[in-house]
Structures are given as C-alpha cells and as structure tokens.
Amino acid sequence: MTPSITPNQTSPNGLLKWALILATAGFSFICIVELINILFYDPYEDERFLFSFAESLMETEIETLTLLMFGTLALLLMAGLPMAFVVGGLGVVFIYLVGGQTMVNIIPTRIYPLMSNADLAAIPLFIFMASMLEKAGLIEEMFDVVYKWMGGLNGGLAAATILASTILAAMVGVIGAAVVTMGIIALPAMLKRNYDHKIALGSIMAGGTLGILIPPSILAILYAVIAQQSVGQLYLGSLVPGLMLSGMYIAYVLFRTMLNPKLGPALPSEERVSFAQKLRLFRNLIAPIFLVFLVLGLLFGGIATPVEAAGIGSFGAIIVAIIHKRFSLQALRDASVTTARASAMVLWIIFGASIFVGFFILEGGQDFITETILGTGLSPYGILLLMMFILVFLGMFLDWVGILLLTVPIFIPIIQSLSFDGLFGLPGVDSSVVVLWFGVIYLVNMQMSFLTPPFGYALFYLRGVCPPEISMATIFRSALIFLAIQALAVFLCVVFPSIITWLPQAVYG
Numbered sequence: 001m002t003p004s005i006t007p008n009q010t011s012p013n014g015l016l017k018w019a020l021i022l023a024t025a026g027f028s029f030i031c032i033v034e035l036i037n038i039l040f041y042d043p044y045e046d047e048r049f050l051f052s053f054a055e056s057l058m059e060t061e062i063e064t065l066t067l068l069m070f071g072t073l074a075l076l077l078m079a080g081l082p083m084a085f086v087v088g089g090l091g092v093v094f095i096y097l098v099g100g101q102t103m104v105n106i107i108p109t110r111i112y113p114l115m116s117n118a119d120l121a122a123i124p125l126f127i128f129m130a131s132m133l134e135k136a137g138l139i140e141e142m143f144d145v146v147y148k149w150m151g152g153l154n155g156g157l158a159a160a161t162i163l164a165s166t167i168l169a170a171m172v173g174v175i176g177a178a179v180v181t182m183g184i185i186a187l188p189a190m191l192k193r194n195y196d197h198k199i200a201l202g203s204i205m206a207g208g209t210l211g212i213l214i215p216p217s218i219l220a221i222l223y224a225v226i227a228q229q230s231v232g233q234l235y236l237g238s239l240v241p242g243l244m245l246s247g248m249y250i251a252y253v254l255f256r257t258m259l260n261p262k263l264g265p266a267l268p269s270e271e272r273v274s275f276a277q278k279l280r281l282f283r284n285l286i287a288p289i290f291l292v293f294l295v296l297g298l299l300f301g302g303i304a305t306p307v308e309a310a311g312i313g314s315f316g317a318i319i320v321a322i323i324h325k326r327f328s329l330q331a332l333r334d335a336s337v338t339t340a341r342a343s344a345m346v347l348w349i350i351f352g353a354s355i356f357v358g359f360f361i362l363e364g365g366q367d368f369i370t371e372t373i374l375g376t377g378l379s380p381y382g383i384l385l386l387m388m389f390i391l392v393f394l395g396m397f398l399d400w401v402g403i404l405l406l407t408v409p410i411f412i413p414i415i416q417s418l419s420f421d422g423l424f425g426l427p428g429v430d431s432s433v434v435v436l437w438f439g440v441i442y443l444v445n446m447q448m449s450f451l452t453p454p455f456g457y458a459l460f461y462l463r464g465v466c467p468p469e470i471s472m473a474t475i476f477r478s479a480l481i482f483l484a485i486q487a488l489a490v491f492l493c494v495v496f497p498s499i500i501t502w503l504p505q506a507v508y509g
Contacts, residue, residue: 131338169213420497
C-alpha cells in the first residue's frame with residue numbers, strides 16, 4: 001500500500017515552506033558553529049571548531065563581491081523578506097565573511113554617527129504632526145472645503161483632489177498616508193459622479209506622490225543628511241518643482257474635461273454653494289494652513305532648525321485639533337502609535353543600509369561603480385540619465401528609504417566629479433549647487449518610481465482602498481499619463497536648472 005501524500009506536501013507553497021524550514025535550520029547550525037569559534041577558539045592560530053566561514057571571501061575581487069552582495073540582496077527581497085532587517089543582516093554577514101570577527105567592530109562606527117545626528121529627530125516629529133492632523137479628521141474636512149470651492153468646474157473634483165493633496169503634502173510628507181487618505185475620501189465622491197476612472201485614479205496617485213517633493217518631505221530630510229546638504233536649502237529647491245508639478249496635473253485634468261465634459265462632470269447646481277458659503281467654509285482651513293506656513297516659514301527663514309520647526313509643528317497639530325474640537329486621548333494615542341511604527345521602520349532601514357553600503361564603499365565599491373559608470377563614455381547628462389533609469393527601476397522593487405541609502409552615497413561623488421554646462425545652449429549648473437540640483441531631480445525620480453507599473457508602491461496603496469470592480473490593469477493605465485507629466489517635469493528641471501536653484505540662491509545667497 002503506497003503512502004498517501006497530502007496536497008500541502010506537494011503544492012508549491014508546501015515545498016517553499018519546507019525549503020525555508022531547511023534553510024533556516026542550516027543557517028542556524030552555521031551560526032552556532034561560528035559562535036563557538038568566536039567564543040572558544042583563536043582565529044590567529046588557525047583554530048576552528050568543525051569549520052569556519054570567517055574571512056572566506058577575503059581575497060574576493062570587488063567585481064565578484066558586488067555581484068554577491070547585491071545579488072543576494074535582490075533574491076532575499078524578492079522572497080518577501082523585510083528590507084529593514086535584510087539589508088543590515090547581509091551587511092553584517094559579508095563583513096564577517098570578508099574580514100572576520102575583527103572587522104565586525106566597524107558596525108558601531110557606522111551606526112553611532114547616525115544615532116547622534118540631530119536632523120534625524122525631525123522625522124518622527126513631522127510624522128506625528130501629520131498623524132495628529134489625520135487622526136483628528138482635519139484632512140477630510142480640508143478636502144470637503146476644497147472640493148466645494150472647485151466642484152462647479154468640469155473636472156473640479158479631480159482638480160480639488162490634486163489641490164488638496166498638495167496641501168496635504170505640506171502637512172504629511174509621507175506618500176502612503178496621502179494616497180490612502182485621498183483614496184478613501186475623494187475616490188467615492190468622484191465615482192459617485194461618474195468620473196472617468198483613469199482621471200479619478202490618476203489624480204489621486206499623482207497628487208499623493210507630491211508628498212515626496214513638497215516640504216516637509218521626510219525623504220528630503222534623509223537625502224540632506226546622507227548628502228550633507230542643508231535641509232532648508234533642499235526644501236526651498238524642491239518647493240517650486242513641487243508646485244509646478246501640482247499645477248501641471250491640475251492643468252491636464254481641467255484641459256481634458258474641458259474637451260470632454262463627460263470625463264469629469266461638474267457638480268449639479270443644487271450641490272454647489274454660494275460664494276459667501278465658500279468663504280465661511282474657508283475658515284476651517286485657516287488654522288491648519290497657518291500651522292504649515294508657520295513651520296515652513298521658521299525653517300526657510302533660518303529662525304528654527306528642522307528639529308525645532310518639527311517640534312513646533314507637532315505641538316501646533318495638537319492645538320489645531322483642540323481648536324477644531326477634534327482632539328481626544330484616543331486620537332493622541334493612535335497618532336503616537338503610528339509615529340512609533342513608521343519611525344522604527346525608517347530608522348532600522350537607515351542603520352542597516354549604512355552598514356551594508358559603508359562596508360561596500362570600504363571594500364572599494366565606490367571606486368568600482370564610479371569607474372564603471374564613467375567608463376561608459378557617456379556625457380555628464382548621459383550619466384545623469386542612466387542614474388535616473390536606475391532609480392526608477394529600483395523604485396519598482398525597493399522601499400524609498402532603502403533606495404536612497406543604497407544609491408545616494410555612491411551617486412553623489414560621481415555627480416560632484418562631473419560638469420553640467422547646460423543643454424541646447426542654455427545655462428548649466430554651478431558646481432556649488434550641483435548636489436542640491438541632483439537632490440531635487442532625485443526626489444522627482446522617486447515620485448516616478450511610485451507610479452511605475454508593475455510594482456509602483458502608489459499603485460498598490462490605491463488598490464487597497466479601491467472598489468473590487470476596478471481592476472489592477474485600470475490602475476496601471478491611469479498612472480501612465482501622469483508618469484509622462486512627471487517625465488516632462490524632470491526634463492524641465494534638467495534643461496532649466498534655475499527652476500530648482502533660483503529660490504535657494506535668492507534666500508541663502
């Protein structure tokens with residue numbers, strides 16, 4: 001009698017489960033053996049218990065080491081393991097395999113400078129500010145005001161969604177929260193009024209991604225820390241491109257619906273409000289908008305550091321919630337929990353990626369990548385284009401924090417070594433602001449990566465709050481035209497660098 005085999009044992013999921021169990025057992029055995037070697041045996045006298053992998057990759061060439069490090073990282077991420085732990089864990093493993101237990105001592109030297117960097121304290125404070133405004137229900141109130149102001153236009157709800165997302169970006173600075181929030185609030189209102197699905201979905205995703213670019217962007221703070229740039233200058237540099245993109249989105253929506261009103265019908269006359277009522281509604285936005293201008297004004301004016309401005313914003317968010325009679329201990333608790341979770345994720349990725357990339361650079365990876373890219377024979381603008389393709393490609397698979405920490409430390413020295421003398425006979429980029437200029441282009445690239453099918457994060461954020469009748473293919477198609485608008489914005493920022501550099505130079509000199 002042959003033994004019966006259950007479906008779970010032969011199914012792909014069952015086989016994968018057993019493969020993971022065996023891999024975990026094997027890795028645990030290796031770790032125990034290596035721990036015994038570290039505790040009880042002297043590596044300098046070539047003593048070992050059973051076997052030892054310490055320094056087994058010491059003689060490995062940088063080309064092979066690059067392939068091993070980034071290939072293993074890609075495989076583990078595709079297996080669904082969290083980047084917050086994979087990238088740091090791999091960094092520790094490769095440090096041990098190349099340099100043994102002695103080189104492991106460099107890990108604290110990589111983490112401590114980040115732990116003591118005061119600018120990073122602004123991240124949890126800005127996240128709390130956004131969470132407090134959201135939990136208090138002020139974002140929903142803001143959209144209600146904006147759409148009643150613009151609802152009388154063809155495409156007015158979609159334009160209002162983008163405008164509300166622009167204001168929300170100045171409050172939130174985190175993409176996922178903006179896309180999900182506007183998807184919950186704005187999408188039902190547009191679908192109820194028979195808006196074209198591509199315009200409705202695209203306006204939410206494109207508007208939601210503005211949180212990467214418009215201050216107080218969390219990603220901009222991280223870029224400034226890694227690239228050793230002024231947060232205030234980077235915020236000023238990204239402000240004009242962010243508002244330009246918002247205006248381009250709104251112009252496209254209004255133009256399309258003007259040509260074909262069926263794509264975005266205006267609100268029926270009975271749902272519109274008078275101008276006097278609009279003014280009364282606008283009072284609901286005064287306190288949140290004042291808070292945003294206060295925080296950014298203190299930061300841009302050099303009156304407060306990013307951390308001080310974020311602290312004022314966090315306290316101000318509580319005051320605004322109290323003024324609007326939306327404050328409660330439950331809202332405060334929920335905002336605090338959201339902040340703790342988001343901040344922990346960001347900081348773990350920062351620490352892990354700094355170990356991984358720091359070791360790679362120490363082993364000569366920076367020189368290898370630089371020589372490889374410069375050896376392509378491309379012009380400076382060709383190299384910039386290559387970098388942008390890499391960033392958009394990585395954005396389809398990796399977390400935005402991980403992309404920054406893996407690429408920016410490698411790209412910045414290359415960018416600094418190049419001269420951007422201008423295209424089509426137009427002025428180029430002064431070497432003193434080239435890192436600032438590249439930083440804003442990088443932020444716009446990250447916006448594009450969030451919308452790029454098939455794995456753009458914003459696509460899946462929105463899918464989570466869409467009605468079941470809207471397919472993933474529809475969401476993909478909705479993103480394409482807004483991707484083209486973002487590509488046009490990148491092109492304009494490259495050809496006309498003053499779009500980025502004018503405001504920081506005007507304020508800071």
